[in-house]
Amino acid sequence: MTADFSQKLSTLAAAAKYDASCASSGSSSSAGGNPAGKGSVYGNQGSGYGDRGSFGVRVPAGVCHSWTGDGRCVSLLKVLYSNVCRYNCAYCVNRVSSDTPRASFTEDELVSLTCEFYRRNYIEGLFLSSGIFSDPDIVMEKLTAVARKLRREAGFGGYIHLKIIPGSGETLIREAGLWADRLSANIELPTEKSLRSLAPEKSGKLIFGAMGEVSLAKAQAEEDRRHKLKAPAFAPAGQSTQLIVGASGEDDRTIIGLSGALYKKYSLKRVYYSAYMPVVSDASSGLPEISSPPLLREHRLYQADWLMRFYHFESREILDEAHPFLDTALDPKTVWALNHPERFPVEIKKADYEELLRVPGLGAVSARRILGARRQRPLNFEGLRRLGVVLKRARYFITLGGAFLDRFDDPSRLRRILSGGEDLQLPLFNF
Ligand code: SF4
Numbered sequence: 001m002t003a004d005f006s007q008k009l010s011t012l013a014a015a016a017k018y019d020a021s022c023a024s025s026g027s028s029s030s031a032g033g034n035p036a037g038k039g040s041v042y043g044n045q046g047s048g049y050g051d052r053g054s055f056g057v058r059v060p061a062g063v064c065h066s067w068t069g070d071g072r073c074v075s076l077l078k079v080l081y082s083n084v085c086r087y088n089c090a091y092c093v094n095r096v097s098s099d100t101p102r103a104s105f106t107e108d109e110l111v112s113l114t115c116e117f118y119r120r121n122y123i124e125g126l127f128l129s130s131g132i133f134s135d136p137d138i139v140m141e142k143l144t145a146v147a148r149k150l151r152r153e154a155g156f157g158g159y160i161h162l163k164i165i166p167g168s169g170e171t172l173i174r175e176a177g178l179w180a181d182r183l184s185a186n187i188e189l190p191t192e193k194s195l196r197s198l199a200p201e202k203s204g205k206l207i208f209g210a211m212g213e214v215s216l217a218k219a220q221a222e223e224d225r226r227h228k229l230k231a232p233a234f235a236p237a238g239q240s241t242q243l244i245v246g247a248s249g250e251d252d253r254t255i256i257g258l259s260g261a262l263y264k265k266y267s268l269k270r271v272y273y274s275a276y277m278p279v280v281s282d283a284s285s286g287l288p289e290i291s292s293p294p295l296l297r298e299h300r301l302y303q304a305d306w307l308m309r310f311y312h313f314e315s316r317e318i319l320d321e322a323h324p325f326l327d328t329a330l331d332p333k334t335v336w337a338l339n340h341p342e343r344f345p346v347e348i349k350k351a352d353y354e355e356l357l358r359v360p361g362l363g364a365v366s367a368r369r370i371l372g373a374r375r376q377r378p379l380n381f382e383g384l385r386r387l388g389v390v391l392k393r394a395r396y397f398i399t400l401g402g403a404f405l406d407r408f409d410d411p412s413r414l415r416r417i418l419s420g421g422e423d424l425q426l427p428l429f430n431f
Helices: 003-016 107-119 136-152 170-179 192-198 204-226 252-266 295-310 332-339 353-357 364-376 381-386 411-418
Strands: 024-027 063-067 073-080 125-129 159-163 182-184 239-245 270-275 398-400
Touching: 003 073, 073 107, 073 159, 107 125, 107 136, 125 136, 136 159, 136 170, 159 170, 170 182, 170 204, 204 239, 204 252, 239 252, 239 295, 252 270, 252 295, 270 295, 295 332, 332 411, 353 364
Parallel strands: 073 125, 125 159, 159 182, 182 239, 239 270
Antiparallel strands: 024 063, 063 073
16 A cells, blocks of 8 residues: 555545444544544535544554444444535535545545455445535445445455435436445434535435435335345345434434434434534534533433334334423433333233333343243242343332332432432342
């Protein structure tokens, strides 16, 4: 690798590493190459946020760790095709008005770099995005061409995540899904009003249009395959998006309401939340002045999102007009349970799967284990513990054969206990 190419890789890796939409953990670059300085951000149609730390391992520039849907940790080469951009998103270091160093790969450079890193076992796949250096169709064609060449000419069998450039044509989006495992178009901000203010060249209509095209093409491909036609798979790992939290003034209710709608309407696999990190010092930018990124808020949003995706909660069950923000002291499922005493206690010997899922502290694995064990033998609290059921929070919300482990009729006191504001000597069991 020549020094020039190494510098280019550092520049384009640094510009891409904050995009959370591939669940990146951030990267550790041996080249140390964030040209805009530590904490600088963003760039790409997916821009992105949030260096969540690294594994502390020296790896080549651009290699980051990500998690798959089933919890496996994978390494990806995460880069921009180009950080040249015509747009002027207020929060992005690659906006047109920024004086950050610019660079662009060629298709062949990216293909050989990906293959070389793959052959050396540095990576299991590629995450590719880009600044908007030309018309959306031309940018999208470049990204698609890299994926096409990797699959067709280089025989690359690893994972590919391509960013969709909103405004690019249907044909290109449909072709991208034939080569990529996952596609993502980042919504970035929760309302059209915020997009107009902070990312004026972006359009919610175009972003949703791209998501709709992916969703439709995927549904059609799956339908074709069901009928045993010789149809190729389309983006088999689905599509995702990213929302920046705290750059604009929307409340959590607006954010999870949008996420809930996106899951339903476009069958998204994931919405990634990225705490806004201030990197642009421009008083006229319209960005809030904050001293640190709102990481706890981001964490609570992920918990609320989990409730919608896996526990069948509707967004309106989690927050309402009177409670527009998630509780910082307690997780959203516990808050829901405390607000719905009529749903508790849940009788472990009789409850169905859905009822078990609503108990704070019980997850899908515990619920399934309880149902399985219940068919084979009578359960007691010690038996629950042996099943691996964690009762630290659940103990206040369940009965077993009518017996309470801990009975609490005072929701305010229980709230204080669960949020750590009151110490309680737990009787009987030390779970
Ligand atoms: S489109 Fe916006 S977020 Fe993406 S690189 Fe350009 S300025 Fe940055």
